[in-house]
Amino acid sequence: MVLMVSMFTQKPLDFAAFPAVLLFTTLLRLSLNVASTRVVLMEGHQGGASAGKVIEAFGAFLVGGNFAVGLVVFLILVIINFMVITKGAGRIAEVGARFTLDAMPGKQMAIDADLNAGLIGEEDAKKRRAEVAQEADFFGSMDGASKFVRGDAIAGLVIMVVNIIGGLLIGMLQHDMSFGAAGQTYMLLAIGDGLVAQIPALVISTAAGVTVSRVSTDTDEDIGQQMLSQLFVNPQVLILAAIVMGLLGMVPGMPNLVFLLFTALLAGLAWFIMRQKEQLLVKEEIATAPVPLQETPEASWEDVQLVDTLGLEVGHRLIPLxxxxxxxxxxxxxxxxxxxxxxxxxxxxxxxxxxxxxxxxxxxxxxx
Incomplete structure (x- = not known):
């Protein structure tokens, strides 16, 4: 829900509560990690189902019960979250906060100039000043809140290592399990627990990146509308993409049907956009076409309307005339x-x- 809200907001200030939401979601997820760690270490020796259905499903189904594959998948997710999304979102938030603070005096002077010139009223000036202050506070908060996401990724990695080491020690020392059995059981549960934690962390990190990387437009469009209106607007680009996909589809050994299907889809979309543009141009030409002048008949004295009435008084003997x-x-x-x-x-x-x-x-x- 946090990711969807961040995508459908039109301005960053529309989701001004995002730094606080980020803090609370991070704390709730870490509390779930602590609770799941407790269950894994206390009940893990009884089997995979003892730690909960969710952890068992992630450990057994997603990685096929192989803890080596699960470890690789977990490390990939951590690297994506920590090195790519979180680092990029933090850098964007830092630069946005710096630029916003540097631009505040100029924005305030522009508002005062508009107010003195009579272009805006006192209420509009107050509203604009409040928006400038809120924008600075928001990007400053996002600069600090991005550290939550980064720390959450590091905490997930540390928790998984603690679960593996603690599980091996508890399994061998307290439950007299062999090293192989303890490693197979506790490592599978620890990796499942880590995957359960990393997927929502990845979603929240993506929401943070979407929020701080948004560029406001004059039409107040959300992220989805901006992508559709800017990616799929040029038919030449779609035609070139269709050609590339078609060439890849003709390479021997490639999934030809899939590539050719996408080629047909891109070509059809390009044709549809070209038709829409042609119809729009025809409508504009019709709207801007000059109106032909109609031939007006020659004016006569009967068409002239007298402005002032001429009255004539005649005598009694002149009435028959x-x-x-x-x-x-x-x-x-x-x-x-x-x-x-x-x-x-x-x-x-x-x-x-x-x-x-x-x-x-x-x-x-x-x-x-």
Missing amino acids: VDSRQKASCLGALRACVRSLPKKWVSCRRWCIFAIIWSCRLTPMCSP
Whole structure:
């Protein structure tokens, strides 16, 4: 669970309790080692099942009941945990703590500058200052907590040696066992006990390495999302990997089916990613394509909306000239006269209308 939490957190501060969790898990595992050592030394002469089913399973099933093979496997796990994972995680935590402490004044000055410029408020400034302080405390704690993991690996090796030596002495001196029988019994139990302790120690060391080696991104992705988005994003890389796997699969004596299967998987994944990119490019081209201009019809006087309404008051005798219900032709003639005006007279259109109406007033009423 600790390993899964460390993998799915998006920032190191999301698992700020990890140094304390590391301490407690180390102490609990060492307490189990002490209890299992007591059981092995007191009840080991009765057989493999006397020390518990877990130790018997690790000693008999995983190493096949051969203590020499079990010893080699145990030493390999100790070397991996002690020399590779723990040492690397401790170095990353040390460098991270040093760089974080060196960068604290600059970060504080940047926060003060943003606050003075009005880019952030007082509450945001307090929150950022608290995050800077927590980040420094976290990496400082991880620098010290990584020593727990390192000491745990050394303690596991020491406990196994003590179990072997103590088991041989107790078996030969107290239970009158021969050297071969005592070695076969107690060494198998001691190695099983050591393997039981080293596997969770390896998991916790991996969790520590994942936590301190995390690089935060702007998108706030966890470790799994970062690996998927950065490893399987380039189809050319997948195609080259598929070619290499295919060449290895054609070597005589190699497991050809397995290599060719992985070649097909990598090639299929590369093809799928290329199709996804092509579809994305097509969507972007469609989204950014210019909209074609539609042909607009030629504007006419009917399309023009008058801003101000022109009112005309006529006398009683002139009503038949402007009343549409009496089939008056004056309005049509008026529109025709306005349309036929020269362009330079358009600006004085209102005065022209008045002139036309005044001329119509002077015409005799009997004209058609």
